[in-house]
Amino acid sequence: MSLDARIPEGPIQQKWDHCKFEMKLVSPANRRKRSVIVVGTGLAGASAAASLGEMGYNVSAFTYHDSPRRAHSIAAQGGINAPKNYANDGDSIYRLFYDTIKGGDYRAREANVYRLAQLSGNIIDHCVAQGVPFAREYGGLLANRSFGGVQVSRTFYARGQTGQQLLLGAYGALSRQVHTNQVRMFSRTEMLDLIVVDGRARGIVARDLVSGKISSHMADAVILATGGYSNVFYLSTNAINSNATAIWRAHKRGAYFANPCFTQIHPTCIPRAGESQSKLTLMSESLRNDGRIWVPKQKGDKRRARDIPESDRDYYLERIYPSFGNLVPRDVASRRAKEMCDNGYGVAGGYAVYLDFADAIQRDGKDSVEQKYGNLFDIYHEITGENPYTTAMKIYPAPHYTMGGLWVDYHLMTTIPGLFALGEANFSDHGANRLGASALMQCLTDGYFVLPYTIGDYLAKPLPHVSEDAGKPIEREVTDRLNILSNASGSQTAMSLHQKLGHIMWDKCGMSRNETGLKEALNDIKTLKETFQKDLKLSTPGQTLNQELERANRVADYIELGELMVQDALTREESCGGHFREEHQTEENEAKRNDENQSYVSAWAYSEKKEAVLHKEALAFDHVKPTQRSYK
Amino acid sequence: MNVILKIWRQPSKDTPGGFETYPVADVSPDMSFLEMLDVLNETLTQSGKEPIAFESDCREGICGTCGLFINGRAHGPGLGITTCELRMRRFKSGETIVVEPWRAKAFPVLKDLIVDRSSFDRIIQSGGYVSVNTGNALDGNTLPIAKTKADEAFDAATCIGCGACVATCKNASAMLFTAAKVSQLALLPQGEVEAQDRVINMVKTMELEGFGHCSNTGACEIECPKQISLTHIARLHREYLKATFK
Ligand SMILES: Cc1cc2nc3c(=O)[nH]c(=O)nc-3n(C[C@H](O)[C@H](O)[C@H](O)COP(=O)(O)OP(=O)(O)OC[C@H]3O[C@@H](n4cnc5c(N)ncnc54)[C@H](O)[C@@H]3O)c2cc1C
Numbered sequence: 101m102s103l104d105a106r107i108p109e110g111p112i113q114q115k116w117d118h119c120k121f122e123m124k125l126v127s128p129a130n131r132r133k134r135s136v137i138v139v140g141t142g143l144a145g146a147s148a149a150a151s152l153g154e155m156g157y158n159v160s161a162f163t164y165h166d167s168p169r170r171a172h173s174i175a176a177q178g179g180i181n182a183p184k185n186y187a188n189d190g191d192s193i194y195r196l197f198y199d200t201i202k203g204g205d206y207r208a209r210e211a212n213v214y215r216l217a218q219l220s221g222n223i224i225d226h227c228v229a230q231g232v233p234f235a236r237e238y239g240g241l242l243a244n245r246s247f248g249g250v251q252v253s254r255t256f257y258a259r260g261q262t263g264q265q266l267l268l269g270a271y272g273a274l275s276r277q278v279h280t281n282q283v284r285m286f287s288r289t290e291m292l293d294l295i296v297v298d299g300r301a302r303g304i305v306a307r308d309l310v311s312g313k314i315s316s317h318m319a320d321a322v323i324l325a326t327g328g329y330s331n332v333f334y335l336s337t338n339a340i341n342s343n344a345t346a347i348w349r350a351h352k353r354g355a356y357f358a359n360p361c362f363t364q365i366h367p368t369c370i371p372r373a374g375e376s377q378s379k380l381t382l383m384s385e386s387l388r389n390d391g392r393i394w395v396p397k398q399k400g401d402k403r404r405a406r407d408i409p410e411s412d413r414d415y416y417l418e419r420i421y422p423s424f425g426n427l428v429p430r431d432v433a434s435r436r437a438k439e440m441c442d443n444g445y446g447v448a449g450g451y452a453v454y455l456d457f458a459d460a461i462q463r464d465g466k467d468s469v470e471q472k473y474g475n476l477f478d479i480y481h482e483i484t485g486e487n488p489y490t491t492a493m494k495i496y497p498a499p500h501y502t503m504g505g506l507w508v509d510y511h512l513m514t515t516i517p518g519l520f521a522l523g524e525a526n527f528s529d530h531g532a533n534r535l536g537a538s539a540l541m542q543c544l545t546d547g548y549f550v551l552p553y554t555i556g557d558y559l560a561k562p563l564p565h566v567s568e569d570a571g572k573p574i575e576r577e578v579t580d581r582l583n584i585l586s587n588a589s590g591s592q593t594a595m596s597l598h599q600k601l602g603h604i605m606w607d608k609c610g611m612s613r614n615e616t617g618l619k620e621a622l623n624d625i626k627t628l629k630e631t632f633q634k635d636l637k638l639s640t641p642g643q644t645l646n647q648e649l650e651r652a653n654r655v656a657d658y659i660e661l662g663e664l665m666v667q668d669a670l671t672r673e674e675s676c677g678g679h680f681r682e683e684h685q686t687e688e689n690e691a692k693r694n695d696e697n698q699s700y701v702s703a704w705a706y707s708e709k710k711e712a713v714l715h716k717e718a719l720a721f722d723h724v725k726p727t728q729r730s731y732k
Numbered sequence: 733m734n735v736i737l738k739i740w741r742q743p744s745k746d747t748p749g750g751f752e753t754y755p756v757a758d759v760s761p762d763m764s765f766l767e768m769l770d771v772l773n774e775t776l777t778q779s780g781k782e783p784i785a786f787e788s789d790c791r792e793g794i795c796g797t798c799g800l801f802i803n804g805r806a807h808g809p810g811l812g813i814t815t816c817e818l819r820m821r822r823f824k825s826g827e828t829i830v831v832e833p834w835r836a837k838a839f840p841v842l843k844d845l846i847v848d849r850s851s852f853d854r855i856i857q858s859g860g861y862v863s864v865n866t867g868n869a870l871d872g873n874t875l876p877i878a879k880t881k882a883d884e885a886f887d888a889a890t891c892i893g894c895g896a897c898v899a900t901c902k903n904a905s906a907m908l909f910t911a912a913k914v915s916q917l918a919l920l921p922q923g924e925v926e927a928q929d930r931v932i933n934m935v936k937t938m939e940l941e942g943f944g945h946c947s948n949t950g951a952c953e954i955e956c957p958k959q960i961s962l963t964h965i966a967r968l969h970r971e972y973l974k975a976t977f978k
C-alpha cells in the first residue's frame with residue numbers, strides 16, 4: 101500500500117483553506133444519521149466529541165477513567181502556545197511554524213505544522229470564551245511567557261495548571277452535550293479492540309470495567325484520542341493508567357504505526373527514590389527560565405551543594421551553549437544531563453544534576469521566585485522532603501511524551517478508512533522532538549478545529565450497511581484473550597513484568613541508543629514475551645472489577661509495542677531529536693541527521709506471521725531548509 | 733519502618749464489607765502512601781490473595797482520582813495534599829493506620845476502596861459550563877478581565893473533583909464542589925448570561941443526587957486538598973438568592 105498523505109495543493113498558507121473548500125459537507129439534517137465513536141476524552145477527545153455533538157452528529161464517547169475530567173491532559177503544567185504576538189516581540193504564524201519544524205529536527209510534515217500554527221490562535225479565543233481562567237496582566241489582558249527552545253513569549257498559561265484548566269473547559273463543553281444526549285458517555289469503559297468490516301473501521305469492542313461485560317459498539321467512524329505511550333518505560337511522567345492498548349490494537353488491525361522510536365525524555369523531573377517508585381514527577385520546564393543547571397567539577401564530590409564554591413561548579417549547559425544556555429530544547433538538555441552522570445559527575449547517588457535557584461533568589465528576591473514557582477517548589481518539598489529555597493533542587497531526565505503514534509494523513513485519518521487519530525495518539529506534528537507547550541496546542545487544534553471538518557468529508561460519502569453482529573467474532577476473540585489472562589497462574593505479577601520491560605527500554609532504547617544495545621533489547625523482549633505467556637500470575641478471581649486483569653492486558657500490548665520501538669530505532673540510521681544513535685554524532689557530540697537518506701516518516705505495518713513491514717513517507721522541506729540545529 | 737494497616741474490603745457494591753488487617757514491613761519514609769499499598773498488593777498477589785482495589789492515576793495531586801479516608805481524615809494527615817501526595821514520613825513506625833473509602837450516599841462503594849463519583853459529573857452536566865459552540869469566539873483579548881477577578885476565578889477553578897469535601901462533611905454535602913464551579917463562572921463575564929439557570933440547576937441536581945445540606949461547619953475547606961475557600965459557598969448563596977428572588 102502506498103502512503104498518500106493527501107496534502108492539498110497550493111501555497112502552504114492556503115492549503116487548509118483549499119482543503120476545506122474541496123471537502124464534501126454533511127448537511128445538518130444528515131449529521132443526525134451519522135454515528136461517531138470517540139475513544140478517549142482527554143483534550144483531544146473531549147474537544148472533538150463536544151464539537152461533533154454541537155454540529156449534530158450522533159456521538160458515543162469512551163474513557164476508562166471514572167470521569168472525562170481525569171484524563172492525563174489534566175497534568176500538563178506549563179502552558180499552550182499561540183502566535184498571537186500580544187507580546188509584540190515579532191511572533192507570527194510563520195515563526196511558530198518555523199520553530200516547530202526546526203525544534204522537531206526536520207522530521208515533521210510541513211503542511212500539517214503550518215496548519216497547526218495557523219489554527220492555534222483560535223484555541224485561546226475559544227477557551228477564553230469557555231471561561232478558562234488564563235493568567236492576566238494588571239490591565240486585564242492575557243499574559244504570556246517564554247518556554248524552552250524559542251525566543252519569543254507566546255505561551256499562554258494558567259499558573260502551573262494549564263492542562264487542568266483547558267481540560268476542564270473541554271470537559272464542560274462535553275458535559276453540555278452529554279446533558280442533551282447528543283453525546284452518550286461511557287465512563288469506566290475500555291476499548292480492547294477495533295472492529296474493521298470490509299476494510300473500514302466500523303466500531304470497537306469495549307469492556308465495562310465495573311461489571312466486566314464485553315460488548316461491541318458500532319458506528320460510521322471511529323476516532324482514537326487515547327494519548328501517548330511513555331509508560332512503555334514503566335517509570336515516566338505519565339499517569340499510571342496511561343496505556344497504548346487502543347492504538348496498538350488498531351495497529352494490529354491494519355493501522356500503520358509511525359515513528360514509534362521518537363520518544364521525548366524530559367530533562368527536569370524529580371529523580372527516582374527507590375525500587376518501589378511507581379511514577380516520576382515532572383518539574384515544569386519553566387523552571388529553566390530562572391534555575392541554573394550544574395554539577396560539581398570534581399567526580400564524586402561529597403560536599404553539600406551550597407558548600408561547593410563557584411569555581412568548583414560546572415554550569416555545563418551555559419558552558420556548551422552560550423547563546424541558549426539553560427534554555428536549550430529538551431532533547432539536548434536531557435542528553436547532556438545523562439552524559440554528565442554517565443561520566444561520573446552526577447550527584448545524589450549518581451543519577452541527578454542540580455537545578456539551582458540561589459542566584460535567582462539573590463537577584464529577584466524570594467517573593468518573586470515564590471510568585472512564579474511557588475506551587476512547584478511545594479510539590480518538590482512534599483515529595484523529597486527538601487526545601488528548594490535553601491537547597492539546590494536535584495533533577496534527572498524521565499520519559500515524558502511520545503512523538504510517534506498512529507500514522508495519519510492531512511485529514512487525520514489512519515491507513516484504515518474511517519479510523520482517525522488525534523492528539524498524542526497520532527504522530528503528526530512534532531517530528532523527532534516536541535517543543536514545550538505544543539502538545540496541548542496540537543490536541544485542541546485536532547479536536548476543535550481540524551477533525552470536525554475532515555470527518556465530514558469521509559461521512560458525506562455513502563457507507564455500506566453493516567449488521568449489528570459484525571463485531572461478534574472480535575468480541576469472542578477479546579473474551580478468549582481475557583480468559584487466558586485471568587487464569588494465569590505462574591509466579592510473576594504483571595507489575596513486575598512491566599518493570600522488567602521498563603528496564604530494557606530505558607537502558608537500551610532510551611536517551612541514547614546503539615546497534616549492539618538495540619539488538620540485545622530485541623532478544624530481551626522476546627524472552628520477556630515468553631515469560632509473560634508462561635509465568636504471569638493473577639490472583640483476583642472473576643472478571644468484574646479486576647485491576648490486575650486490566651494491567652496484565654495493557655502490559656501485554658506494551659511488550660509488543662516495545663519491540664516495534666526497538667526495530668524502528670534500529671532502522672533509523674541517524675540521530676535526530678529525541679532519537680540519538682551513538683553511531684551518528686558530530687565531533688561535538690551533537691545529533692547528526694542524515695537528510696539524504698533518512699528524511700522520512702517511518703510507517704510500520706503489522707504482520708501476524710512475519711516481522712513488521714516498514715513503509716516510508718518521504719518528507720519535503722520547501723519552506724524551512726534543514727540545517728544542523730545549533731543552540732550555541 | 734513497619735506499619736499495620738486496617739483496610740476496608742468489600743467485594744462489590746451489593747455485598748457487605750468489613751475491615752481486614754495487614755502488617756507491612758520495611759517501609760521507606762520517602763515512599764508515597766500509595767506506593768506502600770502497591771508493595772502490599774504485590775505481596776498479596778504473590779501469595780495468591782486478592783489485592784486491594786484502590787484508584788489513582790496522575791499520582792501528583794491533580795487528577796482527583798485518588799482519595800482515601802485515612803485515620804479518620806480525607807486524604808490522611810497533612811493539609812493541602814491529596815492521598816497520592818502523602819508520604820510515609822508522616823507516620824510513625826509501628827503505627828496502626830485505618831484506611832476506608834469515601835463514605836456518602838451519593839458515592840456508593842464499587843469495590844474495596846473504590847467509590848462511584850459519577851454524581852459529580854451529573855452536577856456539572858446540569859450547568860457547570862458556558863454554552864459556547866466551537867467557532868463562535870471573539871479574539872481572546874476583546875474583553876479585559878481584572879486580574880484580581882481572574883485570579884479569584886482561578887482559585888475556584890482549581891477544584892480537582894476528588895470528593896474529599898463530601899467525605900469530610902457530616903451531612904455529605906457537595907456544596908464546596910458545586911460552589912467552586914458556580915463561583916468561578918460567576919466571577920467571569922463569560923459566565924454571566926447563564927448565571928441564574930446555572931446555580932438553580934446545579935443546586936437542584938446536587939439535591940437529587942442525594943448529597944446532604946450544607947450546615948456551614950467548614951470542615952470541607954480544611955480538608956480540601958486545593959484549599960477551596962468557603963467564600964465560594966457564600967458567593968453561591970448570593971447567586972442563588974439573586975436567581976430565585978427576581
Ligand atoms: C506531567 C506532564 C506535563 C505536561 N505539560 C505540558 C505542557 O505544559 N504543555 C503541553 O503542550 N503539553 C504538556 N504535556 C503533554 C500533554 O499533556 C499531552 O500530550 C496531552 O495532554 C495528551 O492529550 P490527549 O488528549 O492526546 O490524551 P490524554 O489526555 O492522555 O487522554 C487519553 C484519553 O484516552 C482514554 N483512553 C486511553 N486508552 C483508552 C482505551 N483503550 N479505552 C478507553 N479510553 C481510553 C483515557 O481514559 C483518556 O480519556 C505534559 C505531559 C505530562 C506528562
Ligand code: SF4
Nearest residue numbers: 891892894895897956
Ligand atoms: S472542593 Fe476540594 S475537596 Fe471538594 S472536590 Fe473540589 S478539590 Fe476536592
Ligand code: FES
Nearest residue numbers: 789791796798816
Ligand atoms: S492520583 Fe491524581 S490526584 Fe491523586
